[in-house]
Amino acid sequence: MNRSRPCGRSSFYWLDEQERLCWREADSAGLPPSGFAIVSPYDVTARFARRGDTRWKGFLAHVTETCDDGDVNVITDVTTTNAVIHDSKTLPVILDRLDQRELLPLEHYVDGGCLSVAFEHRAAREHGVGLVGAVRAKRTRQPRQGGIFHRDAFVIDWDAKQVTCPSGKTSNRWATPPSLAPYITASFLVADCRSCPLKVSCTRTDARTVSFLPRELYDIQSESRTEQQTQEWLSRYSLRAGIESTISEFVNGHGMRQCRYxxxxxxxxxxxxTAIAVNLERIGVHLPAAPERRPRTPTALQDYLDRHGISRPRSWRVATHLAG
Structure with missing residues (x-):
């Protein structure tokens, strides 16, 4: 628990001058960012998170399992993270953990939220693993407007470092601005765009600017987006749906969403x-049935009781007492 007085990065709970636990109000102590806010007085590492309509306080569990045809699906890794950490930052950790235990697969089926083109290339280069997941669709303003040229309408000349627009004009600037994402930006002259008859279908600004990934990543992105539209890719990726059943098994069969610690x-x-328990249950179902136990050879006393029609007692102490 953060015992400091009102400040920026602190918790939803704080201690006043009398060391009393108080709820932190926005007008008195100020509310911190959710990534730093302590949302439980009992666990200072729990954080608030929201995914769509789902809200919770605690942690995230990322489950990895095998999905080979004809074999038992075995859970190979469970990674626990802070609830506010994005899935894309967890996938490199998962692959490193699998690599350390020599459990890397040839193909790793992942959720679309975990996948980026840059990391897909990195995973193939560093781990030799092919990531199978849906590459994000184009989300720029142009395709959302409808009837406006998307970047695919522009022809990229990688060797000349120029881009040609649908009107035939070439860009006058090619740059890679400093950024977390390795994007290339190509800009056109204002004079060319202002006099262009297709400007209404291209941009609302004075001149159009097009951004795209470097050549190697751009090719991977284009191939992935084209491939994931085919029925063959959709059939392959349907294997990932099995992990949803595993999550349901964790939650409904073992109560994993209730933190016991x-x-x-x-x-x-x-x-x-919990993962060990699930693995034992799955393996146990596929084990051969135990052979039936053969009855033991009757003892002399049992044989005597049977020949004289006397019921066998449940306890040998009773039998000894009767015999005496």
Whole structure:
């Protein structure tokens, strides 16, 4: 718990001058960002998170399992993270953990929210793993407007470092601005765009600017977007739907959404133990049935009781007492 007085990055709970636990109000102590806010007085590592309509306080569990045809699907990794950490930052950690235990697959089926073209290229280069997931669709303003040229309408000349627009004009600037994402930006002259008869279908600004990935990543992105529209790719990717059943098994069969321990490390222990239990259940179903036990040879006393029609007692102490 943050014991400091009102400040920026602190918790939803704080201690006043009398060391009393108080709820932090926006008008008195100020509310911190959700990534730093302590939302439980019992666990200082729990964080608030929201995914769509789902809201919770705690942690995230990322489950990895095998999906080979004809074999038992075995859980190979469970990674526990802070609830506010994005899935895309967790996937590199998962692959590193699998690599350390020599459990890397040839193909790794992932959720679209985990995948980026840059990391798809990195995973193939560093781990030799092919990531299978839906590459994000084009989300720029132009395609959302409808009837406006998308970047695919522009022809890229990689060697000359120029871009040609649908009207035949070439860009006058090619740059790679500093950014977390390795994008290239190509800009056109204002004079060319102002006099262009297709300007209404291209941009609302004075001149059009087109951004795209470097050549190697651009090719991967284009191939992935084209491939994921085919029925063959959709059939392959349908394997990933099996993990939803596993999550349901974790949640409804083992109550994994109820944290039995405090702190992220101890919650991870719960997740791992749950995965072990699920694996044992799955393996147990596929084990051959135990052979039937052969009845034991009757003892002399049992044989005597049977020959004289005397019922066998449940306890040998009773039998000894009767015999005496």
């Amino acid at each position: 405090r702190s992220e490390d101890e919650a991870h222990v719960q997740h791992v133990l």
